[in-house]
Amino acid sequence: MSRELLTDFGGPVEELAPLLLGMRLRTEFPPGPTEVLINEVEAYAGPRDPASHAYRGRTPRNGSMFGVWGLLYVYRSYGVHWCMNIVTGGEGDPSAVLVRGGVPLAGEKIMVERRGRSTHTADGPGKLTQALGVAGDHDGTSVFEGPVVLLGEPGLRHDVVASPRIGISKAVERPWRFTLPTQAQGS
DNA sequence: ACGAGGATGCTCT
DNA sequence: GAGCATCCTCGTC
Secondary structure, rough: OOOOHHHHOOOOOOHHHHHHHEEEEEEOOOOOOOEEEEEEEEEHHHHHOOOOOOOOOOOOOOOOHHHHOOOEEEEEEEEEEEEEEEEOOOOOOOOOEEEEEEEEEEOHHHHHHHOOOOOOOOHHHHHHHHHOOHHHHOOOOOOOOEOOOOEOOOOOOOOOOEEEOOOOOOOOOOEEEEOOOOOOOOO
8 A cells, every 4th residue: 555645644634534434454363364444434633632532642541642653542442342543643743543433344254253243343443443353452553564454545535424523522513523325334 | 223221441630 | 530432232113
């Protein structure tokens, strides 16, 4: 993939985020490879964004967001689930894109096994990480180096839908959730 | 399809 | 001690 298209992207995260739709996330943990097509993301704009975990500056948890482009920020949500972000700012700019949903492309059997059910495999941030086997120990790893890798070509699709972000209580009006409406989610 | 309610444990104030 | 960038189950329509 052309990482320069993203690393050299000078614009704000809310313009970068929709470019990730249609790209793919892949892991190859035992017992085998798994891959999803990203169809739902949200932008979080660091110090510009009261809803961002980085709004109040660096803490032990959010340190990865202050690193270079392509690092993963993985955090535990509601004490139970893992959620993954792709860091989109340069060093010191804690902007990130939360990956909220994907459509299974490969290793669906493995993902269904990890999820413990045959539907709704990756149509939510906690479900997606569980399906791919992503967890807290991948916080701070790079999507360019793995083991969680980003594949495909970034680009704006014609069918992107923008809407308010889910599950937040601050800056609720910003339409920074981006989805591909095509086909039923995750299943 | 949709909504309410509960589980759960970590992070930061 | 409050507040979660959530998911599941079970109810209703």
